[in-house]
Amino acid sequence: MHDDVNDASVEIEIQPHPLLIKPSGNAFTSESNLRDTSCGLFALFPDELILQVLGYLSEDELNAVGATSKGMYGFSRAEELWKSLFIESPACKEHFTWRGTWRRTVLNLSETSEARIALPNLFSDALYRPFHMSQVPLGPFVSRIPLQNQILRFSDMSAEEFNTKYSNTPFVLTSPVKDWPGFGEWTYKTLVSKYGDIKFRAESVDWRLRDYVAYMENQSDESPLYLFDRAFVEKTNSEMEAGFTVPDCFGKDFFEVLGSDRPDRRWMILGPERSGSTFHKDPNATSAWNAVVEGEKYWIMFPPDSPPPGVFVSEDQSEVTSPLSIAEWLVGFHKVARRIPGCVEGICKAGEILHVPSGWWHLVVNTQPSLALTQNFVPTTRLPAALEFLDKQRHSISGFNCERVKDPYALFVQRMEEQYPGELKKAMEALEAKYNRKTKWEMLVEDKKGSSGGFSFGFAGGDDSDDD
Numbered sequence: 001m002h003d004d005v006n007d008a009s010v011e012i013e014i015q016p017h018p019l020l021i022k023p024s025g026n027a028f029t030s031e032s033n034l035r036d037t038s039c040g041l042f043a044l045f046p047d048e049l050i051l052q053v054l055g056y057l058s059e060d061e062l063n064a065v066g067a068t069s070k071g072m073y074g075f076s077r078a079e080e081l082w083k084s085l086f087i088e089s090p091a092c093k094e095h096f097t098w099r100g101t102w103r104r105t106v107l108n109l110s111e112t113s114e115a116r117i118a119l120p121n122l123f124s125d126a127l128y129r130p131f132h133m134s135q136v137p138l139g140p141f142v143s144r145i146p147l148q149n150q151i152l153r154f155s156d157m158s159a160e161e162f163n164t165k166y167s168n169t170p171f172v173l174t175s176p177v178k179d180w181p182g183f184g185e186w187t188y189k190t191l192v193s194k195y196g197d198i199k200f201r202a203e204s205v206d207w208r209l210r211d212y213v214a215y216m217e218n219q220s221d222e223s224p225l226y227l228f229d230r231a232f233v234e235k236t237n238s239e240m241e242a243g244f245t246v247p248d249c250f251g252k253d254f255f256e257v258l259g260s261d262r263p264d265r266r267w268m269i270l271g272p273e274r275s276g277s278t279f280h281k282d283p284n285a286t287s288a289w290n291a292v293v294e295g296e297k298y299w300i301m302f303p304p305d306s307p308p309p310g311v312f313v314s315e316d317q318s319e320v321t322s323p324l325s326i327a328e329w330l331v332g333f334h335k336v337a338r339r340i341p342g343c344v345e346g347i348c349k350a351g352e353i354l355h356v357p358s359g360w361w362h363l364v365v366n367t368q369p370s371l372a373l374t375q376n377f378v379p380t381t382r383l384p385a386a387l388e389f390l391d392k393q394r395h396s397i398s399g400f401n402c403e404r405v406k407d408p409y410a411l412f413v414q415r416m417e418e419q420y421p422g423e424l425k426k427a428m429e430a431l432e433a434k435y436n437r438k439t440k441w442e443m444l445v446e447d448k449k450g451s452s453g454g455f456s457f458g459f460a461g462g463d464d465s466d467d468d
Contacts, residue, residue: 014135017128020120021074027123034122038071047126050075059085059106074122079130079221082106092205098214133327134222138274138367141330142298142347146338151299151346151354157249167287167381168357170301170344173247177291178351182243186293188213188270188371191236198235200268202227216272216369223325224275232268232373240268244373247353250289253377254386254423257415263399266375276365278322278329279311281358283398284408285389286376288356292348295370300337300345304359309333309340311361316395326365358382383427384434387412 027033036043042050054062054075062085066076082102086092089106099105104114152171177183196210202225207215212227233241246253255262263284276297281304282288290297302308310333311322323329337343347367348354356362358378378386390397390409400408416424 014132017131019074019077019116019122020118021122021124021127021131022120023128023132024123024125030121030123032121034069034071034074034119035124038069039075040069040072042072042075047075047124051078051081051126054078054081055084057081059089070117070119071122073117074119074124074127077103078127079103083221087205092207095208096211098211098218100218101220130222131220133325133331134220134274136327136331138298138330138365141334142365142367145345149338149343149345151301151344153346157247159249159251162249163251163379163381166355167379169355170299170357170360170362171355172346172348173249173353173355175351176247176353177244177293180244180291182240183293183351186240186243186371188216188294188369191371194239195236200227200229200232200235200270202229212270216270216275219272222327224272226275226277227268227270229268230264230266233266240373244291246375246377247289250287250355250377251379253379254383254416254420255286255376255378255412257419258412259415261401261405261411263376265377266373269372269374270370271366272369273366274327276326277363278326279308279361279363280320281361282356282376284376285358285382285386286378287358287382288374288376289353290348290356290364290372290374291353292350293371293373294350295366295368295372296347296349297354297364297370297372298345298347298367299354299362299364300334300343301356301363302337302340302344302361303342304361306340306342306361308361308363309336316393326363329363330365358385380423383423384430387427388431 035047039050042053045053054065057065062076062081066073079102082105086102086106091106096105097108099109100111103109104111152166152169154171154173155175157166157171157173192210192213196213197208199206200209200212202212205225212225215225216227229235253265255265265286269290300308307313308322310329311320313320323332338345346354387409390412394409397408405411413424
């Protein structure tokens, strides 16, 4: 079912860059390039290094450099430079007016009062690529999903079905959220009307909700800021906590034994179209559910031992390297990803919940402005995986208070012994069986040793003669 779709071949209409900057390859058809003729000694540097140097400048210095020549004007207008300036400024922590771009917000300029010089002879991938990626439509990538890749969908599920069949399988539940008391009442606009002056965490900044929504509704970033707040229950006076319930099928969450020492487990997620999370695994070998309250999300996922194409993991799995943005990954790797065995993908719509099994790689992107709630948990069947992670990958443990919890594994085992000794015993036995299980090769070697007193390689024919 459309498994031969070539994403890269889909015709994509990209609007011209606001300053008419073009990719570097276009320089071959032009008599001159402003980056070489109008940047002075900076022309000796790669474009990325020019931007890195400009990143050390203040707002006034950056404007001054931009006034020296057309070439430097083009480099000084890179939005990432102004984004960094704003996020590091005191204004970012106070009430501010979002002006549609980072530069206009820093300088407090309206769109009509901002001067704009056309630079049709400036050719630079470093300047053009972020704009280009911000314009790439999601449609060709999130539609026409091959039949074999489609995430399973169920109207409901029992705890027995989950534990016996689906605890290590991504799936969508299509009905539970629609029964929540808060469903239908929660939208990002109604939340703004109630909690607009409350600050929420959006990646590296804490903004009033009304300021974030103003940004969300009027921006063109390659990677829009993604609101991901762990304290939403307290910030909404527990109103949102009373408005949702965990689906019964997921059963007990064994991380609850940690009480106040457990890592953060639940978040409110809000973002515009194109915002989302690049490939990652959920922390501490936890599973998760993600409920879309408004909008919709596209998910693409891979099993634990199958890193997605374009994603590189260090030997100890503590570091993950991937493309800079979701759009960049989609353009460069989505086509081949769809053909990898084990890849699953799908759309989760408002009123639906997606289950993320522990250890699974996943990328998620909003195909519409979306509001969601998510929670991490450790179900019965994944208890061995959580214990193994806390014991064997201590360098990758996250979310614990290091001053209070010196050894998360020891604390978790202690609390499980106190509250669920039977379940702990079964999980430990499962891990012991895993590590003591002999491979077929090991059993073959032992069998040979037992029958002949030793083991040696043999070849067909059993002839010991020397052929030469």
